[in-house]
Amino acid sequence: MTLISVRDLRVRIGERVIADVPELDVARGECVAVVGESGSGKSTTLLSILGLVEGAQISGSIEAFGVDVRTASRSRLREIRGAKIALVMQSPQAALNPTLRLGTLLRRALKRHGVAGAEAERRTAQAVADVMLEPAILRRYPHEVSGGQAQRFALALALALGAEVILADEPTSALDVTVQAEVVAVLRRLRAERGLAVLLVSHDLALVSIVADRVLVMREGRVVESGPAAEVFARPRDPYTRELIAAVPVLPEADRVHD
Numbered sequence: 570m571t572l573i574s575v576r577d578l579r580v581r582i583g584e585r586v587i588a589d590v591p592e593l594d595v596a597r598g599e600c601v602a603v604v605g606e607s608g609s610g611k612s613t614t615l616l617s618i619l620g621l622v623e624g625a626q627i628s629g630s631i632e633a634f635g636v637d638v639r640t641a642s643r644s645r646l647r648e649i650r651g652a653k654i655a656l657v658m659q660s661p662q663a664a665l666n667p668t669l670r671l672g673t674l675l676r677r678a679l680k681r682h683g684v685a686g687a688e689a690e691r692r693t694a695q696a697v698a699d700v701m702l703e704p705a706i707l708r709r710y711p712h713e714v715s716g717g718q719a720q721r722f723a724l725a726l727a728l729a730l731g732a733e734v735i736l737a738d739e740p741t742s743a744l745d746v747t748v749q750a751e752v753v754a755v756l757r758r759l760r761a762e763r764g765l766a767v768l769l770v771s772h773d774l775a776l777v778s779i780v781a782d783r784v785l786v787m788r789e790g791r792v793v794e795s796g797p798a799a800e801v802f803a804r805p806r807d808p809y810t811r812e813l814i815a816a817v818p819v820l821p822e823a824d825r826v827h828d
């Protein structure tokens with residue numbers, strides 16, 4: 570089942586095209602990765618799906634859960650954003666209110682989506698367990714947890730709200746290799762267990778080669794290559810993709826992430 574479907578997306582600022590994506594689909598349980606150099610339009614593509622690109626002219630169609638994101642009402646968009654689709658950013662700590670304990674943050678987010686009481690407690694416990702955090706973490710403030718814990722908490726928050734798609738923008742770049750492997754392992758398990766879909770933006774080709782089913786390679790706002798990850802990595806057609814892959818040896822740590 571296709572959860573997100575992008576066709577002929579073109580994001581322009583003035584005369585400049587900052588993202589031109591003919592086709593991007595994300596199906597249930599699938600991980601699609603967007604790779605490419607800095608400024609190639611990866612984040613723009615990701616944020617377009619949530620209708621979060623400001624000050625640009627956007628054309629094409631973006632469907633999420635059968636809803637046209639570009640024409641949907643605000644309330645319909647709100648329903649999808651945050652509930653069905655969650656954005657996990659590079660530095661989740663920065664996005665968390667520093668004055669609230671993680672448990673309070675989680676409860677408030679659930680309440681905003683109409684979930685309270687015993688159901689909120691149940692979902693909180695389940696989500697924290699899903700990402701392999703200790704329940705005690707809920708009593709801590711954002712600055713009292715590590716980068717990897719904050720990231721897993723951001724994931725837990727998304728899961729508690731019932732997210733079916735995670736949009737992850739450089740989710741592991743701030744983390745050391747061991748913690749990266751943990752976050753990746755959690756994502757892999759959730760995909761297998763409950764069909765979570767992941768759209769991943771990453772500079773880390775070693776990571777992408779492990780987790781992605783399909784890959785889009787972007788350069789200067791355009792998709793220069795796309796296809797099944799195994800194919801793209803084994804036989805890159807575009808010279809730029811070849812260059813990217815040649816520059817990044819696959820980490821030996823990568824193997825340990827396999828289930």
Ligand SMILES: Nc1ncnc2c1ncn2[C@@H]1O[C@H](COP(=O)(O)OP(=O)(O)OP(=O)(O)O)[C@@H](O)[C@H]1O
Pocket residue numbers: 582587605606607608609610611612613614623624
């Ligand atoms: N709101 C904006 N106004 C003007 N230019 C923008 C805006 N948002 C993005 N850009 C430009 O569009 C291009 C693509 O940006 P984008 O953030 O999508 O790149 P990226 O691939 O995510 O890069 P990075 O890997 O550094 O995060 C960049 O040149 C950026 O400067």
Ligand SMILES: [Mg+2]
Pocket residue numbers: 611612613738
């Ligand atoms: Mg970016």
